[in-house]
Each structure stands twice: as structure tokens, then as C-alpha cells.
Amino acid sequence: MERWDRVGRGAAYGAALALVPYALIKVSWVAGSLVGVLPAGDGFGLAEWVVLNTVTIGMATIGIALALALVRPWGMRIPGPPVAFCAWVGSGFLVSILPFAVFGALGGGGSGGSGTGGDEPEMPVWEGVLVQFGFVGMGLGLAVAVPAYLRRRWPDAFTGRLGDGPRTARPWAAAVAAAVGLVWLFWAFGGTAGISHPAGRNTDWYALVALSGGWALAAAGAVTMLARARPARLPRGPALVLGWIGSGSLFAWSGWKVPVTLYLARAEPADALPPEHPLAAVALHLCAVLAGAAMLRTLLRTHVSRTHIRATASGSHTGPSVTAP
Structure with a gap:
């Protein structure tokens, strides 16, 4: 072993x-x-x-x-x-x-x-x-x-370089994730647009918002590099890892926060109001969920396309039976 x-x-x-x-x-x-x-x-x-x-x-x-x-x-x-x-x-x-x-x-x-x-x-x-x-x-x-x-x-999932696969258009999900990430970083650095309860911002909130924004931008950049197969000399593994974790973070955390935000907006508890305006928070989280799911699909498609090309080049491809994670 x-x-x-x-x-x-x-x-x-x-x-x-x-x-x-x-x-x-x-x-x-x-x-x-x-x-x-x-x-x-x-x-x-x-x-x-x-x-x-x-x-x-x-x-x-x-x-x-x-x-x-x-x-x-x-x-x-x-x-x-x-x-x-x-x-x-x-x-x-x-x-x-x-x-x-x-x-x-x-x-x-x-x-x-x-x-x-x-x-x-x-x-x-x-x-x-x-x-x-x-x-x-x-x-x-x-x-x-x-x-x-x-x-x-899937032994070949993280092998090779970015130039090994086909080049496609920039995924729309990467642009959406980048926009969401920029809004979160705007809040993390003190921006007040979309903030309805400024007093609720504390150190933990700033750190979490900044971290979420950073992962959103990392996922957007990684998925864009994988889809465009550029720069070709970089190994594929790091971009795939960043895209995997970042898109999963967008989907998982925002999917969790949507129902919590909706509940808090309805109940309006005085001691648990989030700083963000509910409409702004829900809109961003829904965009993050959609972008995360779409970026996962892009990650899997780039793996399938690359596997298909390698199998065809080696003469071992026998049909549309390529399995991706």
C-alpha cells in the first residue's frame, strides 16, 4: 500500500x-x-x-x-x-x-x-x-x-496539465461566483450597501464573509482556467482542488443559510438578527447555490472530455462509457 x-x-x-x-x-x-x-x-x-x-x-x-x-x-x-x-x-x-x-x-x-x-x-x-x-x-x-x-x-482525475483538455467558453457560473465573492469581500472590508443591521457585525462575521468571498473568487478563477485550458503549463490538480472546494463551499454554506435567513427574517428575533438585509442575503445565497452546482458540472465535464480525448488518442475508447466522479 x-x-x-x-x-x-x-x-x-x-x-x-x-x-x-x-x-x-x-x-x-x-x-x-x-x-x-x-x-x-x-x-x-x-x-x-x-x-x-x-x-x-x-x-x-x-x-x-x-x-x-x-x-x-x-x-x-x-x-x-x-x-x-x-x-x-x-x-x-x-x-x-x-x-x-x-x-x-x-x-x-x-x-x-x-x-x-x-x-x-x-x-x-x-x-x-x-x-x-x-x-x-x-x-x-x-x-x-x-x-x-x-x-x-479515478486515478487520472488530478493528473496532467491544463492544456491537455479542450478549450471552452468561460462558464457563466464562474462570472456569477466572482460577482458574489466581490460583494462578500465588499462587506468584509467595511462596505455598508445591503447591510441593514450594522451593529450585528463582529469579528467572526467579518472573517467568515471574507473567507466566503475568497473561496468564491478562487473557485471562479480555477473553473475558468480549467474550462479555457490556460495557462497550459500549469498542473491541473491545484486548479481542480480549488474549484472543487470553492464550488462546494458556495453550494453547501449558502444552501444552509438560505432557510436560516428566511426564518430569521420572518421571526425577527431581537437577539439574532444578521447584519445583512434579508433580501440581499437570500439573493446572494441563491446565486451562490446555483453557481456552485453549475461549476461542479463544469468540473465533471472537463474531466470527462479530457478522459475521452486520452482514450481516443490511445485507441482504447469504445463508446460513451467513460465514468467520471
Whole structure:
């Protein structure tokens, strides 16, 4: 077994174990709120709180199953699209947020606030440490385990250079992602257009908005390079990784924030109002979701086209049976 493969397998097991405490804590929150021992989170009624945390329990369960699928033999027998989609969403949720976790650990951030959607109540320090450990551990595990799995299942996915594939027009999704990213960076650097509650901006909010904007621009640039096959001498792998994580971040986080933003706009809780105007926030998140999904399609198409060209050149192509992640 190659060294990289061994490291990837260990990272997958570590990711699954890291997320178990988070899932158990969420279960305790739901059970505790139902029996009246624990309060609901700020801005949420009991029913909304139970539904929200039940959803996160389901997400954690899927994350644990995904991590095991990346290392266990049965993970290679599952059809490729479901595994790739879950890995893409998981990477978008957790790998993209690792810089913020480091920022929180070094600078005292990570306290939640409006930037996180208000899904966590006041908690003991040990619970906060376990929750943070679950996010960071799963994110780091996926960052190593997903490429190792993809390398085993689709060996040529990250090989070659940008000039190896066909050149296509700039994807519209990249332009949309760039526009969304620029708006987020405008807010991160103090812009007030589209901000209805300036007092709600805190250090965490600025960091998260800046990080989201950076990933949006990184994804837009990477997907554009892959589609245009330029500059030709650069390796394809880094552009594919940036496009993968960035598009997943747009889709996953904005897909999560749309219902949360709509709920907060309807309930208008005084202690949990996000800084952004609801219409501006929802519009940006919807554009981000659409752009992220469309960029994933572009990433898969460039892989299929490149595989088709290589197979044809070697004389081994037998029909439209090329499989992509």
C-alpha cells in the first residue's frame, strides 16, 4: 500500500471518530430541550430548535458514513456520483472553513454570532471544545482522505496539465461566483450597501464573509482556467482542488443559510438578527447555490472530455462509457 494511501485511510478513520462527539452533543440538545432540561437557542422556538438540530444530527451521520466510505472496501462498490456529491458537499462545509477555525483558535474568535446562523446555544467550555474538535477533525480528515479516495477510484482525475483538455467558453457560473465573492469581500472590508443591521457585525462575521468571498473568487478563477485550458503549463490538480472546494463551499454554506435567513427574517428575533438585509442575503445565497452546482458540472465535464480525448488518442475508447466522479 502506498504511503499516501495509508495516510488517507488513517485520515478517514480520524474524521469519522472526530465527528462522533458532535453528533452525541446534538442528540443531547434535542433530548434535553424536549424534556425541558435545556433551553432552545437564541431566536428559536422549541419546534424550530428540535428540527434544526435533528437536521444537523442527520448531516453528522452522513458525514461519518462518508468518512467510512472513503476507507472501507464497500465504499469502492457504491456508485460514484453519490459518493462524489457527498464528498463535495462535505468538503465545501468543512474543508473550506478550516482557515476560520485556525483564526478562532489563534485570535479568540469562533464564538458563533450571526455569522454561523445562530444554531448553537450557550454551552459549557468542554462542549464547545468538542464541537470545534469535530469540525476541525472532520475537515482535516476530508482534506486528506477525499483526494486519496479519488486517486484510488479515478486515478487520472488530478493528473496532467491544463492544456491537455479542450478549450471552452468561460462558464457563466464562474462570472456569477466572482460577482458574489466581490460583494462578500465588499462587506468584509467595511462596505455598508445591503447591510441593514450594522451593529450585528463582529469579528467572526467579518472573517467568515471574507473567507466566503475568497473561496468564491478562487473557485471562479480555477473553473475558468480549467474550462479555457490556460495557462497550459500549469498542473491541473491545484486548479481542480480549488474549484472543487470553492464550488462546494458556495453550494453547501449558502444552501444552509438560505432557510436560516428566511426564518430569521420572518421571526425577527431581537437577539439574532444578521447584519445583512434579508433580501440581499437570500439573493446572494441563491446565486451562490446555483453557481456552485453549475461549476461542479463544469468540473465533471472537463474531466470527462479530457478522459475521452486520452482514450481516443490511445485507441482504447469504445463508446460513451467513460465514468467520471
